[in-house]
Ligand SMILES: Nc1ncnc2c1ncn2[C@@H]1O[C@H](COP(=O)(O)OP(=O)(O)OP(=O)(O)O)[C@@H](O)[C@H]1O
């Protein structure tokens with residue numbers, strides 16, 4: 001069962017200038033995104049800074065409204081709802097409970113004035129999941145233990161905890177309402193390497209116990225490789241390649257994916273005839289994206305057509321798509 005389906009999603013942010021703050025241009029944060037999220041699946045989303053990963057996550061949880069395109073949501077009873085724009089009031093509470101997100105920086109995402117108990121209790125109260133305060137407190141203690149913290153921590157405040165512990169608290173809060181989809185936006189990038197893997201293992205354990213779907217956003221292909229069933233590679237607001245994780249690592253098709261892979265020191269391209277694709281310079285600005293293929297200015301294999309025509313995503317293997325003109329020459 002698909003929890004969310006995303007079709008032709010675009011998100012443009014207006015750039016305002018002048019005394020009257022007229023719209024003078026657009027940041028094209030998402031150009032064209034298609035994706036399906038099935039129950040229990042882990043999807044990794046990778047790409048360089050500014051390629052639109054957070055915008056995609058935030059659009060999925062409806063912090064942002066799509067500029068163009070659709071998002072459909074399948075509720076637990078199997079009924080499909082369009083949640084692209086205004087969500088039907090009868091569906092909204094279930095949607096808000098089902099789709100949760102945790103953010104990059106655990107130092108910003110918790111309210112410093114609230115105890116841990118109140119922080120975790122808030123969503124439980126909003127969604128009226130428990131009849132009594134006592135039951136809620138029991139659930140909070142259980143959640144704290146589940147994320148590897150002591151139940152006694154409930155009465156403390158966020159400043160008393162380390163970054164890794166705060167991220168555990170944020171995880172406890174987001175899973176408190178039993179979401180069916182958890183979107184993790186670089187949840188470990190502000191943490192030490194040793195703490196990073198603990199948090200990743202924690203998320204995988206929770207997923208195994210609950211069968212929730214996980215979307216894991218990272219700029220690091222190495223991190224998502226180990227935990228994802230499927231990986232989507234983004235470049236300048238576009239999904240340039242999408243494939244099952246092992247397939248992507250065995251047969252990366254898009255020159256951009258190949259470049260990301262050759263940048264991983266631990267990855268050994270011994271038997272794989274990739275050649276070294278070097279990524280030079282910075283990605284172009286999403287305010288003024290290149291014509292044709294968004295990657296062509298940095299692509300070592302670019303052809304004449306790449307400058308003019310934007311390549312469509314094409315099947316290059318089972319469940320494997322890539323948007324590159326090289327596949328059709
Ligand atoms: N609220 C906003 N208003 C205007 N522009 C925005 C907004 N949010 C993001 N952008 C722009 O959209 C583009 C995509 O940003 P986004 O944060 O989604 O990238 P990202 O892939 O998450 O990057 P990072 O790896 O640095 O977190 C960037 O050019 C960014 O400046």
Ligand SMILES: [Mg+2]
Pocket residue numbers: 053054055185
């Ligand atoms: Mg981001």
